[in-house]
Every structure is written in structure tokens, then in C-alpha cells.
Amino acid sequence: MKDASPIVSFQQINNAFSHESVMTRTHNEADAKTDDPIEAASKLAALGNALKVLETADAEARSKVLVAADHRVASLLQTYLAMKSSEEGKVEASAAGANEAKFDDKDVLGWIGSFFSWWKRLKPAKWLAAPPEPETIPNNPEDFRMAVLGDWGTGLYGAPLCAKSIEAEKNIAQDDKGYGVLMHLGDVYYSGDDHEVQKRFLDLWPKNPNTVSRAINANHEMYTGGHAYFKKILKGFKQPASYFALQNDHWLLVGLDSAYADKDLAKDQVGWLNNIIAKADKRKIIMFTHHQPFSWLEEQHPKMTGKLGQLLNSKKIFAWYWGHEHRCVIYDQHDAWGLHGRCVGHGGYPYFRKNWSELGAKKEDENWWQLGKKNFTPGGRVLDGSNQYIDGHDDPQRYGPQGYMTVEFRGKNLNEIVHAPDGTKLYEKQIA
Numbered sequence: 001m002k003d004a005s006p007i008v009s010f011q012q013i014n015n016a017f018s019h020e021s022v023m024t025r026t027h028n029e030a031d032a033k034t035d036d037p038i039e040a041a042s043k044l045a046a047l048g049n050a051l052k053v054l055e056t057a058d059a060e061a062r063s064k065v066l067v068a069a070d071h072r073v074a075s076l077l078q079t080y081l082a083m084k085s086s087e088e089g090k091v092e093a094s095a096a097g098a099n100e101a102k103f104d105d106k107d108v109l110g111w112i113g114s115f116f117s118w119w120k121r122l123k124p125a126k127w128l129a130a131p132p133e134p135e136t137i138p139n140n141p142e143d144f145r146m147a148v149l150g151d152w153g154t155g156l157y158g159a160p161l162c163a164k165s166i167e168a169e170k171n172i173a174q175d176d177k178g179y180g181v182l183m184h185l186g187d188v189y190y191s192g193d194d195h196e197v198q199k200r201f202l203d204l205w206p207k208n209p210n211t212v213s214r215a216i217n218a219n220h221e222m223y224t225g226g227h228a229y230f231k232k233i234l235k236g237f238k239q240p241a242s243y244f245a246l247q248n249d250h251w252l253l254v255g256l257d258s259a260y261a262d263k264d265l266a267k268d269q270v271g272w273l274n275n276i277i278a279k280a281d282k283r284k285i286i287m288f289t290h291h292q293p294f295s296w297l298e299e300q301h302p303k304m305t306g307k308l309g310q311l312l313n314s315k316k317i318f319a320w321y322w323g324h325e326h327r328c329v330i331y332d333q334h335d336a337w338g339l340h341g342r343c344v345g346h347g348g349y350p351y352f353r354k355n356w357s358e359l360g361a362k363k364e365d366e367n368w369w370q371l372g373k374k375n376f377t378p379g380g381r382v383l384d385g386s387n388q389y390i391d392g393h394d395d396p397q398r399y400g401p402q403g404y405m406t407v408e409f410r411g412k413n414l415n416e417i418v419h420a421p422d423g424t425k426l427y428e429k430q431i432a
Ligand SMILES: [Fe+2]
Pocket: 186, 187, 218, 219, 220, 290, 323, 324, 325
């Protein structure tokens, strides 16, 4: 089977790399690709770390679902092994629409040298500067709906159905106006190369007519330098840069790039944003990033929020949507910053459920747990349940629900809906 975007499991990688001959060849190729012994040693150490990270992730998963780590070399290795397995037809159909790469030590002996060459050639894509003025939201700018998907770029599990439900919006819309804006909050697995961007993202992205699509840059896209993100996704979406602003008379939607510089705001995004906000009049501001400004369970990103300190402390941001963390959380309004935070990172990645009761949450209903306020992080509600789209791979009870959000703009009013992949409404609230 060729051209298959297969899953690359740790088990397959480990079986191949456990052979002495593969390790010896790996050492030799690392040395052969550079005159600098420090570079060779650091590449080997990074590869060793990659195997460790995948081992840990796999030990937790113990299943055949797609497992991706927030680790550049681990993701590069998976992308490369997927590509070579695909090219050579070493792919078998697996469950739930997925394919799995099936290679052995002899294959890796043949591929490891070119992996090092490929890795060495990867440099960050050229930064693109955004236009200084916001674009006007096209079509019916007063009254439009936006679909928000995060960490959706697996092409598997609930992800394709989310896209189909957005395309078939008339089935779930309150009216027939459809979506005006489609927003991806980032992450195309494993490392967003050309093939993965095409197969796991662009081929499946909803094709609603008269809609503007925008994509946020993310860590997995940047593992290969972001070339496919900058050249294929941005070009396909007619998006001028990895940060952007869209507005109408009441709302200013701003996407920022927190991945070109990891968990930071690269280049002059803050200066650009301040200029735009200075001219925003009474418009309410909504932010979109891949990384979280705060989290109930995961780390915070002080480089990013620090650069936005003045905006945050002056309560100028009305709402902020992000991904990266694979779950759906609707936070209460932030005490100090006044914003409505939403984590929408449950679009496509198969993530484990937490024991919310043990973590001190209180069950609200069959879909939601209530989170109390914790340190600087507001309380809120987190989506929980089983994941029927994992079926055939593993126990659906182990994995959390996937889905997407709709944000409805009606003049000054803003209404939020959380959907299951099939479009079913799981939550709805007007917040403005
Ligand atoms: Fe991420």
C-alpha cells in the first residue's frame, strides 16, 4: 500500500532499533554526515531522547492509536519512517481507517543514512510579515458563524467527521447562513511535512463555499521548519502570514504565531498587534493561538503572556481560543485579565481521559465536569466521555471525546456552541 500516511508505532521503531547492526549504522551515519563531532554526538543524544520519549508515550498508550510526542526528533523520525514505508509499500491497513507502517531492522539499515541527511537539511521556513491592517470579514460580516478546530491534523478518528459536519452545516445551523470563517488552532502530525499536510489536513479540511479559512502555526508543523505550513496551507487558504487579523464593526479576531519561536511570539507580532488594537475603536478583541495562556493541568507559557502583559492586565481581550492541550475546556471569566478562555484541542488527537473525580472536579452531567479555581487559573468545565471513533483500535472508554466549536456572531452578540464530531450540541451559551 502506497501513499497511505501510516501510523508509526514505537513497537515497530523499537524492534528495528534493538538490533545491534542498526545502532552501529546509526552511530556511523551520524559521524559521516558531519565533520563536527559535537554535532554528531548531539544528534545521537537527541535520537536517544526521541526513542525514550516515544517509549514513555507508548507505555501509557499500550495501543495502536496514533501517538505523537511534543518532541521534534521523535516526530521527525515518525514522519520519515512513515514516508519511507509508504514509498516502499510497507504499510498495512489497521483499524478505524488507519494504516500502520510495517518495517524491520533491514529497512531501517537502508533508511537511516538518508534520515540524517534529511534532518540536517531542515531549516525554518522564511517568516512572512502580515499586512498592517486587518482584513474585513467577507460576505455577511455583521452576522457570521465561525467553526473552531484544534489539533485536528491526524486525518483519523473523529477528525474527518468534524469536517463533514461543518460542511453539512445546514443540518445543525439555526439558520442557513453557514460558516463565514473556519479556524484551525494548529498541529498536523507527525511533523507537518508536505505529505502529511496534504493527506492529514488539506484533503480533509471542510470545503464550505464562500468561507475564509485561517490556520494557526503550531509546534508539530514547525518540527520540519514549517515549510508545508507556510507554502501549502497559507497558500491554499490565501492567508498572507502566520499571524493575522480579521474584523467587522464589532469584533477584531487576531491569530498569533506562538510556534515559530516555541511558546513565544516571534519577530514583531506584539508591535503589529498594538498598532492594530490602537485602531480597533470599540471592537471586542478575540485571540487565537496554538499554545495556552493558562491551563488547569498543563504548564503556562510566560514568554507569550509576558509580552502581552499590558493588553491582558488592561482587560482588553474579550476571549482567547487555543489548542495544544488535547481536551475541551470552557473556562470561567479570568479574574485578573477578564477574558473568556477556551481550550479547543480535541479535534483529532486520540487523548486519554483523566480521572476528574480524583483531580477534585465535580460531575455536572454526562458530558461535563466542573473545575474549581486553581491558583491563577479560573475554574470552568471540561468535556469528558468515551470516544466511539477509536473503536476497533482500543477501548473507547480510555479516550476522551473529540469535536469542535461554533462561535456565532450576531452584531454585538456572541454565542458559543460545543459540538460532538457528528454535530450534536453538547454545550451552548451566549457570552456577549
Ligand atoms: Fe501542539
